[in-house]
Amino acid sequence: MGPGILEVLFEYWPIFLKGLVGTLKYAFIAVSLGSILGALIALLNLSKSKILSAIAVVYVNVLRGTPLLVQMYIAYFFLPIAIPALNSVSKEVYVLIALIMNSSAYVSEIIRGGINSVDKGQTEAARSLGMTAKNTMTKIILPQAIKNILPALANEYIAMIKETSLAGTFMLYELMYTRTILANKYLSWQPMFIIAGIYLMCTLGLTYVVQKLEKRFSVSD
Amino acid sequence: MTEFNEVLIETVNLKKNFGDLQVLKGISEKIYKGEVVAVIGPSGGGKSTFLRCLNMLEEPTDGQVIFEGNVLDAKSTDLNLHRQKIGMVFQQFNVFPHLTVLDNITIAPTLEKKVPKADAEAEAMQLLETVGMADKAKEYPRKLSGGQKQRLAIVRAMAMHPDVMLFDEPTSALDPEMVKGVLEVIQKLAESGMTCVIVTHEMGFAKQVADRVLFIDDGIVAEEGTPEQLFDHPQNPRTQEFLSQIL
Ligand SMILES: Nc1ncnc2c1ncn2[C@@H]1O[C@H](COP(=O)(O)OP(=O)(O)OP(=O)(O)O)[C@@H](O)[C@H]1O
Ligand SMILES: [Mg+2]
Numbered sequence: 001m002g003p004g005i006l007e008v009l010f011e012y013w014p015i016f017l018k019g020l021v022g023t024l025k026y027a028f029i030a031v032s033l034g035s036i037l038g039a040l041i042a043l044l045n046l047s048k049s050k051i052l053s054a055i056a057v058v059y060v061n062v063l064r065g066t067p068l069l070v071q072m073y074i075a076y077f078f079l080p081i082a083i084p085a086l087n088s089v090s091k092e093v094y095v096l097i098a099l100i101m102n103s104s105a106y107v108s109e110i111i112r113g114g115i116n117s118v119d120k121g122q123t124e125a126a127r128s129l130g131m132t133a134k135n136t137m138t139k140i141i142l143p144q145a146i147k148n149i150l151p152a153l154a155n156e157y158i159a160m161i162k163e164t165s166l167a168g169t170f171m172l173y174e175l176m177y178t179r180t181i182l183a184n185k186y187l188s189w190q191p192m193f194i195i196a197g198i199y200l201m202c203t204l205g206l207t208y209v210v211q212k213l214e215k216r217f218s219v220s221d
Numbered sequence: 222m223t224e225f226n227e228v229l230i231e232t233v234n235l236k237k238n239f240g241d242l243q244v245l246k247g248i249s250e251k252i253y254k255g256e257v258v259a260v261i262g263p264s265g266g267g268k269s270t271f272l273r274c275l276n277m278l279e280e281p282t283d284g285q286v287i288f289e290g291n292v293l294d295a296k297s298t299d300l301n302l303h304r305q306k307i308g309m310v311f312q313q314f315n316v317f318p319h320l321t322v323l324d325n326i327t328i329a330p331t332l333e334k335k336v337p338k339a340d341a342e343a344e345a346m347q348l349l350e351t352v353g354m355a356d357k358a359k360e361y362p363r364k365l366s367g368g369q370k371q372r373l374a375i376v377r378a379m380a381m382h383p384d385v386m387l388f389d390e391p392t393s394a395l396d397p398e399m400v401k402g403v404l405e406v407i408q409k410l411a412e413s414g415m416t417c418v419i420v421t422h423e424m425g426f427a428k429q430v431a432d433r434v435l436f437i438d439d440g441i442v443a444e445e446g447t448p449e450q451l452f453d454h455p456q457n458p459r460t461q462e463f464l465s466q467i468l
Contacts, residue, residue, distance in 0.1 A: 124315065
């Protein structure tokens with residue numbers, strides 16, 4: 001049976017804290033860089049060129065249609081072969097690239113959905129005034145789409161907090177990796193409850209915050 | 222019709238298909254400077270499509286739209302410059318909900334014509350004055366009635382100093398008590414010499430303001446003439462049938 005959960009928590013809390021920081025950090029990197037990449041993919045997807053939008057559709061379907069763990073393994077083993085220049089960077093980067101690309105696929109769909117949710121009449125009104133496509137997008141469509149995009153992005157961050165648990169498989173120091181560390185100290189089940197509790201606090205807490213913010217947004221509507 | 226001699230917009234054998242559906246089957250029309258043209262006809266006949274082709278919101282499948290001597294090309298960047306001179310008012314208003322009334326009016330002139338903000342705002346205030354909405358300048362559109370939204374949409378288009386205004390059923394989405402105020406604004410515009418093309422189901426209004434009426438049915442201009450000719454002595458059986466159903 002071994003020591004209880006609270007005992008383990010009191011003795012090893014710095015390890016869990018470091019894991020938590022890692023989890024939040026990797027999720028943040030994945031979603032923020034994933035958002036930039038995702039915005040580009042969304043632009044491709046919405047572009048008039050059939051080829052460009054087809055590329056975006058394939059990209060999104062592949063990344064959303066295969067398990068993240070598989071993508072991570074491919075990145076981990078194949079990236080250094082495909083791009084020898086990456087050999088010198090730390091293995092952490094490969095795993096992060098997989099996380100970022102995976103997140104970008106989801107984010108691009110969020111952005112595309114947000115833009116499509118704005119009434120077509122808005123574009124028509126702006127274009128009929130002689131506004132350029134760029135000004136129409138940046139001054140008319142995006143400011144309206146952002147109300148739908150931001151809460152969905154926050155939800156993507158919450159989902160990504162759970163997804164990053166797979167990074168521990170590749171020795172990245174995040175919450176799930178603390179299990180590997182403590183297994184060396186013959187602790188099996190106790191850390192898992194602590195880890196689960198921390199994940200739950202993060203996801204529930206952030207979900208609550210997002211809901212509050214969503215209410216704010218809809219009031220100003 | 223003889224008093225108008227300068228052609229502002231000309232369509233040449235204008236055709237538009239949506240997939241297999243032939244919506245415009247070849248419309249050749251001239252709209253003269255200063256003229257007020259009402260477009261009437263049964264639902265689905267192609268009135269909106271015709272109007273939307275005039276500023277290339279719909280790209281014609283075949284034929285040409287010539288505006289002030291320029292053949293409009295949906296792919297050319299010059300199109301934006303031409304569109305600045307073709308105001309359009311929609312049935313659903315399409316005001317910008319995230320901008321104040323004032324910003325709705327100033328955004329296009331400041332961005333696209335580089336009008337200084339102070340000048341644009343001063344003019345916007347004058348325009349709002351003319352439609353009785355100066356007190357609404359700082360409001361957001363959600364606080365406006367349908368009639369106010371449509372009047373805002375009209376002055377937003379006017380702020381670009383267009384040479385022609387296109388109206389697509391500007392009062393069809395309004396509560397009955399709002400219709401009159403909007404029609405008055407359009408009538409004032411028409412009387413001021415603005416070239417107008419107005420798709421409308423308000424036959425009384427069409428009769429009152431129009432110099433010429435086009436009856437569009439099944440993708441062609443089936444009949445046209447002065448309001449007296451068209452409303453009082455329609456020649457085409459289709460026009461007669463349409464008018465008898467509506468009046
Ligand atoms: N974007 C589109 N895609 C497919 N079909 C369309 C599109 N726009 C219009 N149509 C079709 O073209 C035909 C003509 O439509 P249009 O809107 O021009 O008619 P209308 O004369 O304006 O009718 P209404 O009085 O109901 O407004 C209709 O059958 C309509 O369904
Ligand atoms: Mg119509």
